[in-house]
């Protein structure tokens with residue numbers, strides 16, 4: 742890849758939804774893009790601020806119920822535009838609290854129902870016991886390309902996918918969406934929602950590259966084959982997280 746290309750990132754509510762260093766996902770995307778001669782133009786989007794035109798990759802992190810309640814109406818009002826952008830080929834990564842609020846609604850521990858953006862066909866209801874610990878998933882975002890995702894979850898919300906909705910992956914170890922279905926996350930076209938914090942991308946570089954390729958496909962019409970990078974450190978971090986998940990994930 743020679744010519745300097747650019748990806749526009751719309752980072753939703755960074756000062757409200759950013760726990761477990763979720764912001765680190767943006768740093769990983771920026772570094773891995775730069776190593777391939779691609780520049781990430783990150784635009785932050787706060788409450789009442791316009792969504793910039795031409796966003797290739799939307800990102801939203803996780804947060805406590807209190808912060809979610811502060812931004813939920815604003816995010817819900819962007820729902821139709823976000824759904825249209827994703828139907829038009831934009832990519833997205835939504836983590837935990839952000840993932841929940843891209844669904845239809847989130848009923849928090851106080852019983853208050855927070856409106857969702859309706860991008861993902863799911864809803865979430867907070868339960869009594871938090872689901873905390875390391876998680877390992879098996880995913881197949883591209884036919885025949887099975888990969889594992891390792892991360893950390895901490896949520897009270899139980900997420901129920903609508904009939905026919907596509908999960909992000911199968912739970913190998915951990916709680917996942919609801920500790921019962923055996924699935925985690927959700928995928929709609931190039932948009933991914935997940936409970937996995939960590940941050941997620943440093944120990945799962947294949948997903949970072951998948952998101953970058955999807956964002957470039959939105960920009961150029963074609964998903965490029967990104968040059969491989971020497972991911973030894975990332976592979977070690979993944980292996981450590983996966984082993985921790987296998988040894989103790991998914992236990993209350």
Ligand code: GLN
Nearest residue numbers: 803804837838896897898
């Ligand atoms: N507040 C939500 C819950 O408890 C999301 C938490 C998070 O983003 N880690 O389920």
